[in-house]
Amino acid sequence: MNDVLIIGSVAFDTLRNPVGVFPKELGGSALYASLSASYYAPARLVAVVGRDFPERGVEMLRKRKVDVEGLEVAEGETFHWDGQYTDDLRHRTTLKTELNVFADFKPRLPASYANSPYVLLGNIHPELQLEVLDQIKSPRLVVTDTMNFWIEGQLEALKKVLKRTDVLIVNEEEGRQLAGVEPILKVVHALSAMGPKIVVIKQGEYGAFLFDGREPFSAPAYPVEDLRDPTGAGDSFAGGFLGSIAQQGDLSSSTLRRAMIYGSTMASFCVEATGVAALNRLDRPPIEERFRLFQRMAHVPGSAEVELETTSRQSTAHA
Amino acid sequence: MNDVLIIGSVAFDTLRNPVGVFPKELGGSALYASLSASYYAPARLVAVVGRDFPERGVEMLRKRKVDVEGLEVAEGETFHWDGQYTDDLRHRTTLKTELNVFADFKPRLPASYANSPYVLLGNIHPELQLEVLDQIKSPRLVVTDTMNFWIEGQLEALKKVLKRTDVLIVNEEEGRQLAGVEPILKVVHALSAMGPKIVVIKQGEYGAFLFDGREPFSAPAYPVEDLRDPTGAGDSFAGGFLGSIAQQGDLSSSTLRRAMIYGSTMASFCVEATGVAALNRLDRPPIEERFRLFQRMAHVPGSAEVELETTSRQSTAHA
Numbered sequence A, B: 001m002n003d004v005l006i007i008g009s010v011a012f013d014t015l016r017n018p019v020g021v022f023p024k025e026l027g028g029s030a031l032y033a034s035l036s037a038s039y040y041a042p043a044r045l046v047a048v049v050g051r052d053f054p055e056r057g058v059e060m061l062r063k064r065k066v067d068v069e070g071l072e073v074a075e076g077e078t079f080h081w082d083g084q085y086t087d088d089l090r091h092r093t094t095l096k097t098e099l100n101v102f103a104d105f106k107p108r109l110p111a112s113y114a115n116s117p118y119v120l121l122g123n124i125h126p127e128l129q130l131e132v133l134d135q136i137k138s139p140r141l142v143v144t145d146t147m148n149f150w151i152e153g154q155l156e157a158l159k160k161v162l163k164r165t166d167v168l169i170v171n172e173e174e175g176r177q178l179a180g181v182e183p184i185l186k187v188v189h190a191l192s193a194m195g196p197k198i199v200v201i202k203q204g205e206y207g208a209f210l211f212d213g214r215e216p217f218s219a220p221a222y223p224v225e226d227l228r229d230p231t232g233a234g235d236s237f238a239g240g241f242l243g244s245i246a247q248q249g250d251l252s253s254s255t256l257r258r259a260m261i262y263g264s265t266m267a268s269f270c271v272e273a274t275g276v277a278a279l280n281r282l283d284r285p286p287i288e289e290r291f292r293l294f295q296r297m298a299h300v301p302g303s304a305e306v307e308l309e310t311t312s313r314q315s316t317a318h319a
Helices: A029-037 A055-063 A100-104 A126-134 A148-153 A155-163 A172-179 A184-193 A233-248 A253-270 A284-297 B029-037 B055-063 B100-104 B126-134 B148-153 B155-163 B172-179 B184-193 B233-248 B253-270 B284-297
Strands: A004-007 A011-017 A020-027 A043-050 A071-074 A080-085 A092-098 A118-121 A141-145 A167-171 A198-202 A208-211 A217-219 B004-007 B011-017 B020-027 B043-050 B071-074 B080-085 B092-098 B118-121 B141-145 B167-171 B198-202 B208-211 B217-219
Touching: A004 A029, A004 A126, A004 A233, A011 A092, A020 A029, A020 A055, A029 A043, A029 A055, A029 A233, A029 A253, A043 A100, A118 A126, A118 A233, A126 A155, A141 A233, A148 A155, A148 A172, A167 A172, A167 A233, A172 A184, A172 A198, A184 A198, A184 A208, A198 A233, A208 A253, A217 A253, A233 A253, A253 A284, B004 B029, B004 B126, B004 B233, B011 B092, B020 B029, B020 B055, B029 B043, B029 B055, B029 B233, B029 B253, B043 B100, B118 B126, B118 B233, B126 B155, B141 B233, B148 B155, B148 B172, B167 B172, B167 B233, B172 B184, B172 B198, B184 B198, B184 B208, B198 B233, B208 B253, B217 B253, B233 B253, B253 B284
Parallel strands: A004 A043, A004 A118, A011 A080, A043 A071, A118 A141, A141 A167, A167 A198, B004 B043, B004 B118, B011 B080, B043 B071, B118 B141, B141 B167, B167 B198
Antiparallel strands: A011 A020, A080 A092, A198 A208, A208 A217, B011 B020, B080 B092, B198 B208, B208 B217
């Protein structure tokens, strides 16, 4: 029993980038994350769509064996995000956010979801993240994603979520904003003091850091040959990260580090195609091949054996 | 015989940062690089200072056994750079550049330098880099550093240098500017086509990439606990990188990857103190300790053995 429950958005994304305009691609944080997680462990989805959501979207999830019992279909239209990327694909501007059915969404978990051991609280309103947590009996691991929008507007609710969070995933800027300090180690100490004992700092194209009270881990940057669409990279990372932990079933340094690389692997596939196209047609062999590429890319040869700490050091943040 | 010849500036730096104002610190690319390289191999300096350069500067180099026969003392004042850092130390503005004796500098190498096997062409006018190269018989490895200023103003001379360069070290922005393309792999192919078979792309606080026609290597970011002064980080990297290659004496994948980490190690020490203070008082044990920290920080555990390619793949860039 290693199911991964994922709450977040399932949406239409209109993507405007140098390659072209892609109207109403299937997207949303929960769609990306659950497809990504599904390669490692059984995934369960909690989200809402409108009557206009196409059957092929649900079919895509079913094919990946994602449990869609928690995918509510409500009267109205599906959440729609419309965004413009810069020519180098490094920045984006939101042109339109139509919440639609998401505006009144009250997550109601199917009874079968109540015992979910692994929980990914995708990037949505912290109050919704809390409502989901309240419906789960005793999760083994809660991973939380968030963004500047909630840090600025819903800080109190977000802090409640963090108290119940084991792993916080944020990008560097969000981390600094939330912690109110600059140096990355101080950011991590401040964030840990808010609840999560494990902090992942994403640095976009530059890789990611893992801090878990043991020695830090730096996941390598990946030189993408043909960057198409960065949408969903963070969600794919989170899904692969938690899925891989669920598959392994422990929180050893080895499991967490490998989860960072599996997350990075899924994100690297994600950005090579538009929308969820890449996540939709993967298979374990290419995933394992790219994992090993990451592993070789980061390998520092040395005569001395690399021995990782196996026990957590008591740092000020965890005192 | 594994001497490293370093050409660049020896200067006064006035450093203005959140900690305070540090007037006329000893600095310059060649000073940072030669101190850094000196921990690995005998270093030789080619630079010019004015009559106002203090004896303690020369003494500092001698203590590190840097050969200062090539350090010319000219009539006039020493090169002086005056710069203001932003509060987060991530950006800097040049307030003043007084070339002084550097304006008319014509590097004349001592006869004993002509056989230097390892050459670091520090970040100075490409014409000076060429003049130095012309005075060296048959260098085994030429490493070139440059910056946007020369890319914009001295492109033709710089291209001549690149034709005679084995390893180009640039930061990401400079690389894109020089190559005229965005994606990092395309940048590397374009740069390699200009001459250097090995390209190092520095990403500042995010680590660095090495491309040598074999699989890429991603050197990890290092979370600096107490960032004091980023001045000279790039030069310390270059000095440690080439010094470590000279010490090892080959260009195997293992040597190059370890050189990337030794370079990163020296840069990480450099930024923990103001000016050259940290590079001045190091020792091999703390260097080796931090090297191993980098190694552990990047380690991706896995059952499969990591085997690196030992032969160079023929890529389009090297055809």
